[in-house]
Amino acid sequence: MSELKSWRALPLGTVPLKFSTEFKTGDWRTFKPVINQEKCVKCLLCWIYCPEMSIVWDGEKVSVNYDFCKGCGICACECPVKAISMVPER
Numbered sequence: 005m006s007e008l009k010s011w012r013a014l015p016l017g018t019v020p021l022k023f024s025t026e027f028k029t030g031d032w033r034t035f036k037p038v039i040n041q042e043k044c045v046k047c048l049l050c051w052i053y054c055p056e057m058s059i060v061w062d063g064e065k066v067s068v069n070y071d072f073c074k075g076c077g078i079c080a081c082e083c084p085v086k087a088i089s090m091v092p093e094r
């Protein structure tokens with residue numbers, strides 16, 4: 005029987021890093037959200053619903069942090085004015 009290890013002994017990648025900013029995790033998207041600033045009514049629903057905390061509100065407009073956005077499309081689905089389009093990554 006192998007020796008039982010603590011999670012600290014596991015190699016990176018086997019430890020959940022969901023909230024880490026050290027490891028950029030947005031590089032496996034197929035589609036990316038693009039925000040039409042002219043349509044956006046700044047309701048911040050996309051900010052609330054994004055499971056990756058990748059919607060950024062700077063006090064004037066919303067944008068997407070593509071370093072961590074997974075391209076799930078939830079923000080586009082929840083936007084009440086359809087200001088977010090999912091476009092092919094490449």
Ligand code: SF4
Nearest residue numbers: 054073074076077079
């Ligand atoms: S596509 Fe998904 S992960 Fe990316 S900003 Fe929208 S809700 Fe967040």
Ligand code: SF4
Nearest residue numbers: 044045047048050083
């Ligand atoms: S949900 Fe749509 S309208 Fe609301 S802040 Fe986000 S992009 Fe703008």
